[in-house]
Amino acid sequence: MKHSFSKSSLNSCLNVSGPKRELWIASLGCLIGSTLLIIAIQFYLDTSSILKDREVPKNYFTLNKKVEGGALINLGKNERTFTSDELDKIKALDGVKRIGGFIRNQFPLTLYIWPSGKVGLGAAAKTDLFFESIPDEFLDFIPKNWNWNKNSEVVPIMVPKFYLDLWNFGLAPSRVEYPALSTEAATGMPIELFIGKNRETTLSGRFVAFSKRINSVLVPANFLKWANKKFGQPEANDFFFLWKNGSIEGPPLTRSTLASLREEPEFKNWEISPLENPADRSPASQVLYDKKKRAGPSRIILEIEDNPSSSLISFIQQNGLEINREFPEQDIIKKATQAIFLGIAVIGALLSLLSIATFATSFRLVVARASEQAKNLLLLGFSHGQISNVIFTRFLTLFLFILTGSVLAGYGIKSLLLKLAFEYGITLQSGLSFVTIAYIVLYGLIYILINRIVIKNSVNKLLD
Amino acid sequence: MLIELNQVIPEPIPKEMIERSEVWGTQLKIEPKSFTLISAHSGKGKSTLLHLLYGLRKDFSGEVIMDGENIQKQTSSGWTSLRSTQIALLFQELKLFPKLCARENINLIPQLNQNAPSELEMAKKLNMEGFLTKPVETLSFGQRQRIALIRTLRKPFKLLLLDEPFSHLDQENIDLASSLINEIARANQATVLLTSLGETPPLSFDRILSL
Numbered sequence: 001m002k003h004s005f006s007k008s009s010l011n012s013c014l015n016v017s018g019p020k021r022e023l024w025i026a027s028l029g030c031l032i033g034s035t036l037l038i039i040a041i042q043f044y045l046d047t048s049s050i051l052k053d054r055e056v057p058k059n060y061f062t063l064n065k066k067v068e069g070g071a072l073i074n075l076g077k078n079e080r081t082f083t084s085d086e087l088d089k090i091k092a093l094d095g096v097k098r099i100g101g102f103i104r105n106q107f108p109l110t111l112y113i114w115p116s117g118k119v120g121l122g123a124a125a126k127t128d129l130f131f132e133s134i135p136d137e138f139l140d141f142i143p144k145n146w147n148w149n150k151n152s153e154v155v156p157i158m159v160p161k162f163y164l165d166l167w168n169f170g171l172a173p174s175r176v177e178y179p180a181l182s183t184e185a186a187t188g189m190p191i192e193l194f195i196g197k198n199r200e201t202t203l204s205g206r207f208v209a210f211s212k213r214i215n216s217v218l219v220p221a222n223f224l225k226w227a228n229k230k231f232g233q234p235e236a237n238d239f240f241f242l243w244k245n246g247s248i249e250g251p252p253l254t255r256s257t258l259a260s261l262r263e264e265p266e267f268k269n270w271e272i273s274p275l276e277n278p279a280d281r282s283p284a285s286q287v288l289y290d291k292k293k294r295a296g297p298s299r300i301i302l303e304i305e306d307n308p309s310s311s312l313i314s315f316i317q318q319n320g321l322e323i324n325r326e327f328p329e330q331d332i333i334k335k336a337t338q339a340i341f342l343g344i345a346v347i348g349a350l351l352s353l354l355s356i357a358t359f360a361t362s363f364r365l366v367v368a369r370a371s372e373q374a375k376n377l378l379l380l381g382f383s384h385g386q387i388s389n390v391i392f393t394r395f396l397t398l399f400l401f402i403l404t405g406s407v408l409a410g411y412g413i414k415s416l417l418l419k420l421a422f423e424y425g426i427t428l429q430s431g432l433s434f435v436t437i438a439y440i441v442l443y444g445l446i447y448i449l450i451n452r453i454v455i456k457n458s459v460n461k462l463l464d
Numbered sequence: 465m466l467i468e469l470n471q472v473i474p475e476p477i478p479k480e481m482i483e484r485s486e487v488w489g490t491q492l493k494i495e496p497k498s499f500t501l502i503s504a505h506s507g508k509g510k511s512t513l514l515h516l517l518y519g520l521r522k523d524f525s526g527e528v529i530m531d532g533e534n535i536q537k538q539t540s541s542g543w544t545s546l547r548s549t550q551i552a553l554l555f556q557e558l559k560l561f562p563k564l565c566a567r568e569n570i571n572l573i574p575q576l577n578q579n580a581p582s583e584l585e586m587a588k589k590l591n592m593e594g595f596l597t598k599p600v601e602t603l604s605f606g607q608r609q610r611i612a613l614i615r616t617l618r619k620p621f622k623l624l625l626l627d628e629p630f631s632h633l634d635q636e637n638i639d640l641a642s643s644l645i646n647e648i649a650r651a652n653q654a655t656v657l658l659t660s661l662g663e664t665p666p667l668s669f670d671r672i673l674s675l
Binding site: 006009010012013373376377378379380381382383384386460 | 518520540541544547548549553555559561563564568571572573574575615619
């Protein structure tokens with residue numbers, strides 16, 4: 001048997017006016033709630049992706065020996081290095097996976113940075129600086145031009161990202177000759193490296209990357225090894241006065257010269273004192289012990305299994321060490337953004353739930369207002385399904401219209417923030433991600449299903 | 465469609481009415497393809513009987529069997545199927561949609577009776593062709609009654625229930641309507657139950673029952 005009725009007749013005889021105010025409230029709630037959910041999901045995904053790329057893994061720490069006292073005391077700087085014994089002990093501690101030492105430059109270093117992009121053009125930023133290197137596996141990423149060999153024209157340099165921020169938000173605004181720099185512009189700046197107290201050697205350098213993990217000025221390990229060997233002053237700060245019978249004997253001697261005297265019969269009675277602090281005398285044999293002590297790095301990076309174990313913490317406390325998470329504010333930023341987006345998502349979900357409830361109430365009222373006509377249609381042999389479909393289609397049209405509006409609003413807000421993020425040097429993927437769309441489809445299906453059930457149940461109660 | 469009423473008594477109905485009735489509290493069989501006139505004064509349960517056979521009332525004792533099926537065991541979807549393909553009822557109160565035009569009302573049925581002529585032909589037979597495009601709310605009750613009759617006859621049916629179908633028609637229109645009912649019900653080989661307040665319409669009834 002064929003159908004006789006036209007759907008428009010069926011629609012028009014069930015076309016009663018709904019509760020306008022409630023429908024407006026539900027529509028607005030749905031629009032705002034859905035938009036907030038879209039934004040929360042999309043930006044949670046975006047920030048997670050950005051922070052994941054730049055995140056310090058939670059199990060990386062650096063250790064160094066505490067520096068205590070004022071500047072005058074520290075002028076006679078005893079190197080606060082880790083001995084090989086200490087390194088072995090740390091390596092053996094519970095939860096420590098591996099350790100790597102920071103190597104430091106052993107030569108005076110001055111940098112001329114040319115923000116104009118050309119050496120000699122405009123003003124240069126001049127600074128005395130240091131270089132460090134760590135094994136590449138501890139870097140947060142290996143930059144593209146990180147390789148260096150003896151024939152390289154340029155020394156690649158990696159500095160913390162916040163150095164660039166300090167430049168842009170601190171130095172540049174206070175000095176007209178220094179422009180603000182984007183990441184790209186900063187990596188294009190020529191840098192002159194002057195090595196030696198009298199700048200005997202000049203090399204070229206470039207910033208190749210900005211680290212979010214390591215709080216140091218890094219160069220490739222093979223460059224630093226080569227440079228220390230070539231330009232280093234391994235015994236700088238390593239001269240001692242030799243004391244014999246309570247008075248200084250002759251000019252200061254190097255550690256190796258003193259070591260060569262250890263076979264002298266009186267050696268055990270002699271004393272030494274550092275060049276910087278002649279009064280700080282100690283037995284001459286100490287020079288041999290110190291040599292061993294000075295073999296290690298002053299700062300180490302270690303990877304641990306999880307949070308620092310109790311044995312690691314007690315070792316740190318007993319040995320006067322400092323433990324540092326590099327850039328812990330990354331965590332704070334992550335937690336803050338997650339809290340913000342969770343808050344937005346919760347508000348969005350609450351608004352959506354309220355709008356579902358308001359829609360459900362409104363469409364129950366629509367069914368009630370159309371109940372006389374609906375009952376007549378049921379008496380004519382129309383099924384409950386046919387009637388609820390008419391009312392459900394009305395809801396669906398409205399809901400899809402609102403959801404499309406939400407998606408467009410979400411897309412618009414994302415585009416706006418995309419531009420803002422770009423100005424801060426953050427590159428985001430444009431548009432809404434597949435995952436967001438998938439969540440919205442799922443959300444839409446749940447929303448539709450709940451209202452479908454409500455409308456169906458309301459119609460099913462007619463003529464029962 | 466064969467209908468069997470086995471000691472059916474609707475609630476509430478006075479005892480003396482049951483004793484005098486040829487339908488309530490009796491063993492009654494209405495044969496397939498038969499025409500039956502249910503004649504009674506107001507308040508005797510004519511509409512109740514038709515509503516009961518249409519599944520709208522369940523407040524009765526006894527059994528109603530339709531083609532061997534006890535209607536009390538019929539599900540909601542079963543009734544929907546029966547109403548859309550097996551049973552047609554012309555309500556006394558017509559149940560038209562006043563905002564729709566006559567043609568839209570006629571066509572607002574879930575299934576179409578293959579033995580029924582077009583709505584225009586049927587309207588012509590009842591002198592209603594000029595009113596098909598008019599909103600039902602602008603028509604007189606007699607005109608509405610004819611529109612409702614056309615709609616009922618355009619549904620597929622094996623059982624046709626007509627509740628005082630000529631109450632607002634003059635004799636000429638009663639004759640025309642009776643002729644149309646006879647034509648289509650015979651073509652459908654349907655069982656017909658028609659109620660009236662005492663008058664006998666010009667149809668050849670197999671049986672006349674008093675409530």
